[in-house]
Amino acid sequence: MWSNRGAGLLAAAALLLALWQAAAWAARSTVLPGPVEVAPTLAHALFAGTLGQHLAISSYRVAVGIVLATGVALPLGLLVGHSPSLYRLSSPLVYLTYPVPKIVLLPVLLMFLGVGDASKVAILFLILFYQVLIVIRDAAHGVPSELVESVRSLGAGPLALLRYVFLPVSAPALLSALRISVGTAIAVLFFVESFGTTSGLGFYILVEGWGRLAYREMYAGVVTMALLGMALYFALELLERRTCRWVKVS
Amino acid sequence: MIEVRDLTFAYGRGKPVFQRFNWTVAQGESWSVIGPSGCGKTTLLYLLAGLRVPHSGSVTVGGRPLVGPRLSTGLILQHYGLLPWATAFDNVVLGMKVRGVGAGARRRTTEGWMTRLGIEHVRHHYPSQLSGGQRQRVAIARTLALEPDLLLMDEPFSSLDALTREEMQDMVLALRLEGRVTTVLVTHSVEEALLLGRNILVLGQPPIATARVIANPGGGQEGYRTAPAFHEFGQEVRKCVQEARAGVV
Numbered sequence: 001m002w003s004n005r006g007a008g009l010l011a012a013a014a015l016l017l018a019l020w021q022a023a024a025w026a027a028r029s030t031v032l033p034g035p036v037e038v039a040p041t042l043a044h045a046l047f048a049g050t051l052g053q054h055l056a057i058s059s060y061r062v063a064v065g066i067v068l069a070t071g072v073a074l075p076l077g078l079l080v081g082h083s084p085s086l087y088r089l090s091s092p093l094v095y096l097t098y099p100v101p102k103i104v105l106l107p108v109l110l111m112f113l114g115v116g117d118a119s120k121v122a123i124l125f126l127i128l129f130y131q132v133l134i135v136i137r138d139a140a141h142g143v144p145s146e147l148v149e150s151v152r153s154l155g156a157g158p159l160a161l162l163r164y165v166f167l168p169v170s171a172p173a174l175l176s177a178l179r180i181s182v183g184t185a186i187a188v189l190f191f192v193e194s195f196g197t198t199s200g201l202g203f204y205i206l207v208e209g210w211g212r213l214a215y216r217e218m219y220a221g222v223v224t225m226a227l228l229g230m231a232l233y234f235a236l237e238l239l240e241r242r243t244c245r246w247v248k249v250s
Numbered sequence: 251m252i253e254v255r256d257l258t259f260a261y262g263r264g265k266p267v268f269q270r271f272n273w274t275v276a277q278g279e280s281w282s283v284i285g286p287s288g289c290g291k292t293t294l295l296y297l298l299a300g301l302r303v304p305h306s307g308s309v310t311v312g313g314r315p316l317v318g319p320r321l322s323t324g325l326i327l328q329h330y331g332l333l334p335w336a337t338a339f340d341n342v343v344l345g346m347k348v349r350g351v352g353a354g355a356r357r358r359t360t361e362g363w364m365t366r367l368g369i370e371h372v373r374h375h376y377p378s379q380l381s382g383g384q385r386q387r388v389a390i391a392r393t394l395a396l397e398p399d400l401l402l403m404d405e406p407f408s409s410l411d412a413l414t415r416e417e418m419q420d421m422v423l424a425l426r427l428e429g430r431v432t433t434v435l436v437t438h439s440v441e442e443a444l445l446l447g448r449n450i451l452v453l454g455q456p457p458i459a460t461a462r463v464i465a466n467p468g469g470g471q472e473g474y475r476t477a478p479a480f481h482e483f484g485q486e487v488r489k490c491v492q493e494a495r496a497g498v499v
Contacts, residue, residue, distance in 0.1 A: 149301050150331025150389075153319050154345035154396065164344060168335045246335040246376045 033216050042220040051217075054204040055224055058189060061117060061200065062232065065124030065185060066178060072125075073132035074174065078166050080133075081140025094134065102126040103188055115196035123192055124185045131181040132174060139173040140166055172247045175240040179233055186229045201225045251277040251400060251432045252298060256307035259297060267293050269457040270307065277399075280426060280433045280470045282447025284440065284487070285461075286495040289453045291436040295404050298434060299325045311400060321349070324398030328405045330389035332377040338384075339364070339373040342391045349396070363391040367421070383414040394425070403435045407442065416475075419445055426470055440487050444469055444480060450487060454494035462490055 017035045024034030045051035080086045106123055113119040143165060151165055193202025201221055209218025252275035260266040267290040275281055283291050296302040297309055300316040300323070309316045311323060319325075332341045342364060346356045364370045367387040377385055386406060393401065403422075407415045419442065426433060426446075435446050443450050448469045452462040466483055468474045 144329070146327050146329050147331050147333070149296070149299075150325060150327050151333075151344070151348075152301060153299050153323070153325035154348050154392070155319060155321050156348045160348045164333065164348070168333070171335075244335070246378070 030215055033219060038216055038219045038223065041216040042223055045217060045220045046224070050208070051204060051220060051224060054199060054201050054221075055228065057199045058193065058201040058225070059228060061120050061189060062124060062182070062185060062228070064117075064121050065128055066182070068121065069125050069128035069132055070174065070178070073129045074136055074170065077133045077136025078140045078162070078170065081137040081142075082166070087137070087141060090137075094130075094137075098130055098134065102130070103191070106192065110196070120189065120192045120197075120200075123188055127185050127188060128178065128181055131177045135173040135177040136170050139170050143169055172240060172244040175236055175244065179236040179240065182232045182236065183229055186225065186232070190225060201228070251275050251279070251312060252434075253310040254297075254307070255310070257297065257304050257309060258306045259293065259302065259304050261293075266305075266457040268297075268304075269459050271458055271460070273451065273461070275432060275434065277432055278430045280446060280448045281435070281451055282443035282449070282466075282469070283434060283436045283451045283453060284438065284443045284491055285453030286455070286491070287438060289494075290456050290458055291438075291453060292404055294453070295325070295402050295434065295436050298400075299323055299402055301325075320400075322396070322398050323400045323402060324393035324396060326386075326389050326393055326401070326403045326406045328408055330377075330385050330406075332385060332388055332392075334377055337374050337376055338369060338380065338388045341377065341388050342395060345392055345396045359395050360391070363395050367391050381414075382410045383418065386410065386414075386418055390421075399431055401431050401433045403433065405437055406435070408438070415442075420472075422446060423470060423472060427472070440484055440491065441475075443487060444483055445475060446470060452487070452490045452494050455497050462494065464490060 021034040021036060024032050024037075042051075046055070080090050102123060105126065106119070109119040109122050113122055148161065148165060151161060156164065189200070190202040190205070193200035194206045197203050198207075201224060205218055205221035205225065208214065209221050252273070254271060254273040257268045257271040257273075258266055259268045283294060285291055293302065297304060298311065298316075300309075300311075300319040303317075311320055314320075333344065336344065339360060342360045343356050346359065351359075361370065364373060367390060369384055369387045369391065372380055372384055375384075377388070380388065389406070407418050410418060422433075423446065425431070433446070435442070437443050437446075444466055446469065448466055450464040450466055450469075452464065454461065464483070464487060466487075468477055468479050468483070474480055
């Protein structure tokens, strides 16, 4: 099954590269170099140039955003989901603030946190935090009381309940929420790295590439950012498959 | 074994389910609790398990007033309460893990009970991959692995098909006959109440202050299912339940 899927993915990647190359040949323009031209630039920029550093900085920002959002939203979601009164109290608040596109808060964050890493991580945090909070809250809320009571009757205290009931029930919800929202997070990262900064993939693509008419470098940056998104998506999917085998069989 | 004294309990500010209710169960006895649905059978079991706290009065189990779940009380619920994300083996081992039993002893006890109950071959299956009877066996193995002296069961066989149900009832009978475990079984089935309880507690409509007790000397014996007394008592219990439902206690 894996080899089939792997072969399918390879074929799809080859098809996309071929389409890109065909488009490049058809356009005959410096604005659209094909993968054949971009690949050497990518390799050079990554290993000899500065692209590697920009990738590291962007990855760092995303990673800190994920860790912070999970670290805050997971306990909070479990608490709110487990307590009927907190659930009732917080529901209208979440309902009202959830649809607000978090990116519009960027100017506010920039004013308070400055243009450095803090504001960038904060905006990623906000986007991921809400997704995680809601799914964890609902997962905890949906645990049948019979399950909780029967585990309590085995002698489980609050810590054992957390370990054997609430954390396992949250794992699939957490991982799929992260997997779905990490794409949005990277899109937003691109945007916030496009001004007021001198580091990150967004800066590399827009300033070092596009701004200097260095189109090959620009495409190298685009490919790197796409690969970063894919790597995170696949890593989360793999983790989900490892830890949540029971979801598949039920 | 169980002393219920002047027990009063209500959910939130609703009307009381029990009001100054008294009941005694001696060690080694087997009781069936029967009554119309919504009468408080499950609530009684949760109170005995220490999962609910009385508003007033007391529940004493094994000589000590309950303040929370008691370690040597086993509880088996209607939908078994198995962890969907854990295999049959991991579900059985859970109680011992929670109590900090060593890994070796844990594995031996779990394997012993799984073999005994005929579920060893599904040890790596998740609950969703098991049949109703197998799930029930996992729940029973998990509880019995903790060597309870009091076994509380809440309609444990209600979602099984007739044949599996009889098989499971016989298994509980066999387990009872070999040990000195006290059992309280909540059921809505007159047959099951007769089969597994030497004493039958018939609950009426809440608020429950008193309840009828029917002695059922043949209960808990093998072969009772086909004895003539089984049918005679069946009629009597049925009449009692109907009266209880109508509010005539």
